[in-house]
Amino acid sequence: MTLYEYLRDCKEDEVDITDKDYDVLIYFYYADEKEEETDSWNRAMMQIARKLEVVEFGNTVTVNLSEVIENNLDNKVFDDLFIHNDIDSIMYDIENILSGNVSEKWMEKFANSLE
Numbered sequence: 001m002t003l004y005e006y007l008r009d010c011k012e013d014e015v016d017i018t019d020k021d022y023d024v025l026i027y028f029y030y031a032d033e034k035e036e037e038t039d040s041w042n043r044a045m046m047q048i049a050r051k052l053e054v055v056e057f058g059n060t061v062t063v064n065l066s067e068v069i070e071n072n073l074d075n076k077v078f079d080d081l082f083i084h085n086d087i088d089s090i091m092y093d094i095e096n097i098l099s100g101n102v103s104e105k106w107m108e109k110f111a112n113s114l115e
Contacts, residue, residue, distance in 0.1 A: 003017065013029065077109060081106065
């Protein structure tokens with residue numbers, strides 16, 4: 001099950017997300033199709049959620065975020081987005097990134113670069 005499917009089905013306002021390998025806590029909110037059409041941030045977050053697989057349920061939902069990022073380190077877009085293009089540096093900053101400390105354009109580039 002993808003994180004997007006989980007968010008769509010759980011109907012909660014906020015879902016606490018952790019990574020299976022790194023100690024991070026990120027909040028995801030489901031955005032319906034209308035919100036995705038009108039808001040580029042929501043569209044990017046839902047695009048990311050579609051790439052992540054849920055690996056465990058509990059008080060938080062655990063996903064494979066670091067694995068997805070690591071699989072994309074060589075996609076050339078990351079070279080422009082990150083000062084240090086390595087998994088540890090990116091995961092160190094990922095909470096800040098996904099909580100809104102980057103521009104919508106930056107987030108769109110990031111989301112579009114993930115395979």
